[in-house]
Amino acid sequence: MAKILLHGTEAICEGAIRNGCRAFFGYPITPQNEVPEYMSVKMPQVGGVFVQAESEVAAINMVYGAAGAGIRAMTSSSSPGVSLKQEGISYIACARIPCVIVNIMRAGPGLGGILPAQGDYFQATKGGGHGDYRLIVLSPSSAQEACDFTYRAFDLADRYRVPVMLLADGMIGQLMEPVELPPMRDLRDIPEKDWATSGHYGKDRRVLNSLLIDPEVLEPHVNALKRTYDEIAANECVAESMLTEDAEIVLTAYGTVARICKSAVQALRKQGVKAGWVRPVTLFPFPAETYAKVAAQKSVKVFLDVELSLGQMVEDVRLSVNGRKPVRFYGRTGGNITDEREIVQEALQALASVKEEQ
């Protein structure tokens, strides 16, 4: 199939629609307004539902209802709006309702700014709302991946009965790139949901609930969630790496920053610096083993983690590297985006600093 030029947000919508998303609930917030705008046009064309909710809070609860009734449903927002959705996401996680949440991150905290950032990593990967739960978190770095990962998110959500978040930095909400669209999924291929509250009576009736007031019931329920997260961690970790075999310095980043780091690695190689690159694709589960393996290599002297934040993913990188090698950090905030030149400079400094220590 030929590639077509798509906006990152449109790629997300197409990925959703093509894998059976038939309900979208959203609320305007920059920089993701193109998602609800596109869905308002496309959903009716495929026999789906679009509602502009009165708030992000209402939107996530509409997802709770629709996805709870067995429909593939999605909502999207940007950082402040995703904070508002956290209550609903916690309920959804406890009631085990599969759905997809898109966060096109902007700069925070507070109302922050509208430019790209990666400050919501902790919120996305460590739970976000109250209580013990996790989301599967996928991090696209191109319009093609925005489409493909959103498509995949619906299958993962259904398979494990968990909410899945597409965590995209604001660049995804602004770029246009060629995308090869996946074929339209036949809705009859989507497995039956024998738990969905779609209208049953008497002994067949079903209940979706997040109130388990008896501690002897709640603890086993939470333990079952943990087993699911462990199963997800065992099966679904995805990472990419490049030129790590002989690397002295390993650059690591996620989302569009990973692409900038990739360019920096090539620039460093041209200068004769042995640079490598690791990029987590799934942020939860975090691909710890990939880092552990690279850290165990003799050639590797230092990692440099680059983010559009004060340093959030770097905590998981350090846990994964587990003291085997030093991990340095470089971050930009406020909506500022780093570039190849800055990263090359930081990499050279990081390398020099560890050579001094030795």
Place this chain on the structure above:
Amino acid sequence: MKTFTKTKMLTDAPMHYCPGCTHGIVHRLVAESIEELGLQEKCIGIAPVGCAVFAYDYFNCDMQEAAHGRAPAVATGIKRCLPDRLVFVYQGDGDLASIGMAETVHAAARGENITIIFINNSIYGMTGGQMAPTTLIGQKATTCQKGRDPSVNGYPIRVCELLATLDAPYYIERVATHDVKHVLAAKRAIKKALQFQAEGRGYSFVEVLVSCPTNWHMAPVDALRFMGEECTKTFPLGVYRDKSEGKI
């Protein structure tokens, strides 16, 4: 011989409601109405947070338990996707008129084809008797212990009257449960509301005045009397919207 039996739309689970509380009566009215309309096989209910949080244990159909105040949004999600199902929402006054006011107003303004049963007992029951958005002027609660003072606590919200300012709602009525006559009238209103939804006519809303002997600190009979004599002064009973009879 005619035998009094329990509707099959209620499960056999023992209800947790306090002695003298009329929640149980309203559960029965809703359940009986659904059964009489023959809609039990295609019915999905939404339980609130508050005294009726365990409603999912009592209604004998598919149920979703919503976050506090969000039931109309949850119902919107279900009904838009499955328009041929009967979707009813059961909410108390704190849930519907305080934390969930935005969801309440906007579901009504969109004219969602759902039925909302609004239980107004003028108090937060489950949490132990705090002031509600519907607490009467002068009525005592644990967070206004000398009685609700408008200069400090503002005034009770009349939800039927408020929703009747919107264009979309099809049917809005306020009923009470303090005696047999009014219970029977409440049943007629609830059944009518559900019937309108089944006919695809749009948003229907029934506010039911309910007693709370525990947190009103009254004997059950006194609480019923208080409902009939005092609550109905602030919350007048009647039809606020019925488009089937041209009442707009």
